[in-house]
Amino acid sequence: MATTKELHDLSLDDLARRAEELRATLFQDQLKLRTGALDNPSERTTHKRDLARVLTVITQKQKTASAKK
Numbered sequence: 350m351a352t353t354k355e356l357h358d359l360s361l362d363d364l365a366r367r368a369e370e371l372r373a374t375l376f377q378d379q380l381k382l383r384t385g386a387l388d389n390p391s392e393r394t395t396h397k398r399d400l401a402r403v404l405t406v407i408t409q410k411q412k413t414a415s416a417k418k
Contacts, residue, residue, distance in 0.1 A: 356406045364407045371400040 356364065374396050381387035 353402060353406070356403060357410075359406075361407065361410055364403055364410070368400060368403045368407065371396055371403060375400065 351359075359367070375393070378387060378393040378396060382390070382393065387393065
């Protein structure tokens with residue numbers, strides 16, 4: 350996953366796309382966990398944290414955009 354600095358350089362559209370990809374990945378991880386096919390459970394934790402980072406950057410960018418108006 351990209352570092353926080355790299356995430357700040359992305360546009361809101363790119364961040365939203367990345368958030369959707371991570372949500373889909375988490376959904377797949379949940380299905381694999383329920384069926385017992387999840388190879389590495391720590392990847393699920395990593396994906397959750399990555400999604401949280403992306404959502405945090407989105408919120409920060411939205412707040413700065415609304416403050417500029």
